[in-house]
Amino acid sequence: MSAGIPDPAAPLTPTGNLRRRQVFSKMTEYSATIAAVIAVAVLVIVVFSVIQRGASALSLDFVFTAAPTGIGPELLGTAVIVGLGMVIAMPLGVLIALFLTEYAGNRAAGPIRLTLDLMNGIPSIIIGLFIFGLLVDHKQQSGLAGSVGLAIIMLPLIARGSQEVLLLVPSSIREASDALGVARWRSVLGIIVPSALGGIVTATVLAVARAAGETAPLIFASSLGDPSKFSLNPLEALPNVPVRIFTLSEEGNPEGFAQAWGMSLVLISLILFASLGARALLARSKRKMAG
Amino acid sequence: MSAGIDSTRGQDPPARSRIRIESDTPVPQTGITGPSVNGHRITAPEVVFDSQDVSIFYGAKQALAGVTLRIRSGQITALIGPSGCGKTTFLRSLNRMNDSVPSFRIEGQILYHGHDIYGGNVDQVEVRRRIGMVFQKPNPFPKSIYDNVAWAPRNLGLKSELDDRVEKALRGAALWDEVKDRLKDSALGLSGGQQQRLCIARAIAIEPSVLLLDEPASALDPIATGAIEELMHSLKGRFTIVIVTHNMQQAARVADRTAFFSLEMSGEKPTGALIEFDDTETIFGRPRDPRTRDYVTGRFG
Numbered sequence: 060m061s062a063g064i065p066d067p068a069a070p071l072t073p074t075g076n077l078r079r080r081q082v083f084s085k086m087t088e089y090s091a092t093i094a095a096v097i098a099v100a101v102l103v104i105v106v107f108s109v110i111q112r113g114a115s116a117l118s119l120d121f122v123f124t125a126a127p128t129g130i131g132p133e134l135l136g137t138a139v140i141v142g143l144g145m146v147i148a149m150p151l152g153v154l155i156a157l158f159l160t161e162y163a164g165n166r167a168a169g170p171i172r173l174t175l176d177l178m179n180g181i182p183s184i185i186i187g188l189f190i191f192g193l194l195v196d197h198k199q200q201s202g203l204a205g206s207v208g209l210a211i212i213m214l215p216l217i218a219r220g221s222q223e224v225l226l227l228v229p230s231s232i233r234e235a236s237d238a239l240g241v242a243r244w245r246s247v248l249g250i251i252v253p254s255a256l257g258g259i260v261t262a263t264v265l266a267v268a269r270a271a272g273e274t275a276p277l278i279f280a281s282s283l284g285d286p287s288k289f290s291l292n293p294l295e296a297l298p299n300v301p302v303r304i305f306t307l308s309e310e311g312n313p314e315g316f317a318q319a320w321g322m323s324l325v326l327i328s329l330i331l332f333a334s335l336g337a338r339a340l341l342a343r344s345k346r347k348m349a350g
Numbered sequence: 351m352s353a354g355i356d357s358t359r360g361q362d363p364p365a366r367s368r369i370r371i372e373s374d375t376p377v378p379q380t381g382i383t384g385p386s387v388n389g390h391r392i393t394a395p396e397v398v399f400d401s402q403d404v405s406i407f408y409g410a411k412q413a414l415a416g417v418t419l420r421i422r423s424g425q426i427t428a429l430i431g432p433s434g435c436g437k438t439t440f441l442r443s444l445n446r447m448n449d450s451v452p453s454f455r456i457e458g459q460i461l462y463h464g465h466d467i468y469g470g471n472v473d474q475v476e477v478r479r480r481i482g483m484v485f486q487k488p489n490p491f492p493k494s495i496y497d498n499v500a501w502a503p504r505n506l507g508l509k510s511e512l513d514d515r516v517e518k519a520l521r522g523a524a525l526w527d528e529v530k531d532r533l534k535d536s537a538l539g540l541s542g543g544q545q546q547r548l549c550i551a552r553a554i555a556i557e558p559s560v561l562l563l564d565e566p567a568s569a570l571d572p573i574a575t576g577a578i579e580e581l582m583h584s585l586k587g588r589f590t591i592v593i594v595t596h597n598m599q600q601a602a603r604v605a606d607r608t609a610f611f612s613l614e615m616s617g618e619k620p621t622g623a624l625i626e627f628d629d630t631e632t633i634f635g636r637p638r639d640p641r642t643r644d645y646v647t648g649r650f651g
Contacts (some may be wrong), residue, residue, distance in 0.1 A: 091453040224621065229483060229489070231487060231489035232489055232491060234483075234489065234494075235485065235552075236491070236502075237450070237491075237552070238445065238478050238482060238484075238553070239501075239502040239556060240476065240482075240506065240558070241475070241500070241502055242475050242505075243475075250501070253492075254492050270610065344444075
C-alpha cells in the first residue's frame with residue numbers, strides 16, 4: 060500500500076486516480092441535474108401547450124353557460140361528483156389513519172399500510188369496471204356511482220397522507236395527554252387531530268385534485284349526462300369535465316377540439332391551484348407544530 | 351426549541367438564583383426531614399405507594415429486579431442512580447405509563463393506598479387521573495396557555511369555575527404572574543422553563559394526589575432549574591412527589607427521602623436494582639452501602 064501514499068511534502072494537486080474519480084463525480088451530478096430539469100420541463104410543456112390551445116376558448120360564457128357554448132354543467136357535475144366522493148373518502152381515510160397511528164400495533168398496521176399502497180396502485184379503469192358491475196350494470200348510470208369510484212381512488216391518498224402528518228405529532232404530546240387521566244379518544248379528538256388538522260386537510264385537497272381529473276371510473280359510471288342541462292342530482296348521470304374532454308376529442312370536430320382544450324385548461328388550473336394551496340397550508344401547519 | 355437562549359430573557363426573578371449557588375457540595379448537612387434515625391423514629395406519614403418485590407421486564411430483558419420500598423404521603427422522594435438503572439422505568443410503572451410498551455411485564459405488586467395498581471379491575475386512565483406525571487422534556491399541547499391547563503379539567507367534567515381552577519393551577523406552578531396577560535397566546539411561545547412549569551400547572555389542575563416527575567429539569571438551564579426546585583418545595587405537602595433525577599445535588603436539595611438505584615449483575619446481564627433507600631441526609635451523609643457511598647461521592651457514574 061505504500062505506493063498509494065503520496066509524499067507528504069508533494070504539492071497538494073490531485074494524485075493517483077483522483078482525476079478519474081472527479082470526472083465520475085461530475086457526471087453523476089450532471090445526470091441528476093438533467094433528470095430534475097426534464098421533470099420540470101415536462102410539466103411546463105404540458106401546461107404551456109394546454110394554455111396555448113385552450114386560452115382562446117376561455118370566456119365567462121364558456122365557464123358559466125351550458126352546451127353548446129359553455130361547460131357550466133360539466134364543471135358543476137364534476138364538483139358534485141368529486142365533492143360527494145370526498146364526503147365518502149375523507150372520514151374513512153382519516154379514521155383509517157387514526158387506527159394506524161393511534162390504535163393498531165405494528166403487526167396490524169403493516170398489512171393495512173401495504174393494502175393502502177396496493178389500492179393506490181389499482182388502475183382506475185379497473186375501479187371503473189368494478190363500480191360498473193356493482194352500481195351501474197342492470198341499474199343506471201349515476202353521479203353517485205362515479206363518486207364511489209373516485210372515493211376508492213381518494214381513500215388511500217387521504218389515509219396515507221393523514222397518517223404521515225399524524226406521525227409528525229410528537230409522541231410526547233400523546234404521553235402528556237395520557238398522563239392527565241383523559242380517555243384516549245378524547246386525546247385523539249381534542250389534541251392529536253387538531254394538531255394534525257392542517258396536514259389532514261392538505262392530504263384531502265391533494266386527493267381531490269387527483270380525483271378531479273380521473274376519467275376511467277366516470278366513463279363507466281357517469282358518461283351519459285346531458286351537457287346542455289345543469290343538474291345537481293347525483294342519482295342521475297351527471298355531465299362532467301374529464302368524460303366531456305374525452306368525448307369531444309373523439310368526435311373529430313374542430314369546435315369540439317377547441318372546447319376540449321379550453322376545458323383542459325380550466326381543469327388543470329383548478330388542480331394546480333388546489334395543489335399549490337394545499338402545500339402552502341401544509342407548510343404553515345408544520346411551522347405551527349414546530350412552534 | 352432552545353432552553354439556553356430562552357433563559358436569557360430573565361423572566362425568573364433573580365432571587366431564585368440563591369438556590370443554586372449553595373449547592374456545589376454533594377453532602378449538605380442542612381436537615382430537611384427533621385430528626386430521624388434511619389427514618390424510623392418520627393411518626394411516619396401514611397404510605398402512598400407500597401412496592402413489594404417489583405421486577406420489570408421488557409420482553410426477555412429484565413430491567414429491574416426486586417424493588418421493595420414505601421413512598422409516604424406529602425413527602426418528596428427522589429430516585430437517583432446511573433443511566434439505565436431502571437429508575438425511570440420504576441417511576442413510569444407507578445402510574446402505568448409503561449403499559450403502552452408492547453413487551454412490558456411486571457412481577458410483584460405495587461399497592462397504591464392498599465390497592466394493587468396492576469389489579470384486574472383497575473382502569474389505567476383512572477390511575478393516571480390520580481397519579482399525574484411531568485416528563486423530561488416540556489411537552490405542552492400546541493394550544494393556548496389557558497387551554498393547556500383547562501383541557502384536562504374540561505374533559506374530566508370539572509367545568510365549574512374553570513377560570514379559577516386555571517388561575518389556581520398556574521399560581522401553584524409559579525407561572526401566573528408571567529402569563530396572566532397572555533393566556534390566549536400559544537404555549538409554544540414560552541421559554542423552556544416556563545413550558546415545564548406550564549406542564550406542572552397542567553398536571554396539578556386536575557388535583558391528582560401524586561405527582562411523578564421524570565427528570566423535570568434536565569432539559570433546562572440552571573435558572574429555570576432553580577425555579578422548578580423552588581416550585582417543588584412549595585408543592586410539597588399538598589402532593590406526594592416522586593422525582594427521578596440524574597442530578598445528585600438536586601436530590602439532596604429537594605428530597606425528604608432518596609432511593610439509590612444501580613446496575614447489578616444478575617447472572618450474565620446487568621439489571622437495575624434498588625441499593626439503598628433512606629432519608630436524604632443519610633443517603634448523602636452516611637450511606638450504609640459502599641456502592642451508594644461511591645456514587646454519591648462521585649467515585650463512579
